[in-house]
Amino acid sequence: MALDLSITNGILGVRPPVTKPHPGFLQQAGEDGVRKLASDHYDLIKDSEIAFLFPVNDDDDFAAAQKHAADFLIQICGGRDLFTQSRGAPRMVGRHAPFRIDNDSRVKWLELYATLMQPLVDSGIDEEYVQSVWNYLDIFSIWMINTPD
DSSP states (O other): OOOOOOOOOOOTTOOOOOOOOOHHHHHHHHHHHHHHHHHHHHHHHHTSTTGGGTTTTOHHHHHHHHHHHHHHHHHHTTOOOHHHHHHSSOOHHHHHTTSOOOHHHHHHHHHHHHHHHHHHHHTTOOHHHHHHHHHHHHHHGGGGOOSOO
């Protein structure tokens, strides 16, 4: 089986049902592996067309955003509730409301993640578990769209 990294078309105001990633992903990647995934993603964001959506000009704020992303991903993959402990209930739609996120920006965000998926499989993480992370990111990111294209 090869990874299917297709991107679902996102529509403003549509919130399709989403399935959390398989907990086997966290078991195999470990918290450090999930943190590396989030960190690598943010490193790609810094030099991307969507950098303006992130605090790239403030190292402390950027590092905090990177940590929050990793904490959320760990929690959503069945790990410790690190995000909730540090930030409160996720309420991700509300947290992203101040940022103008259209489907095009979402697609670019996903494309950056897509480059990181096969290396996870190559590192020994079961393809099924990596696919479950991709499927989650693809669908849940639709919920963040708050601006028309």
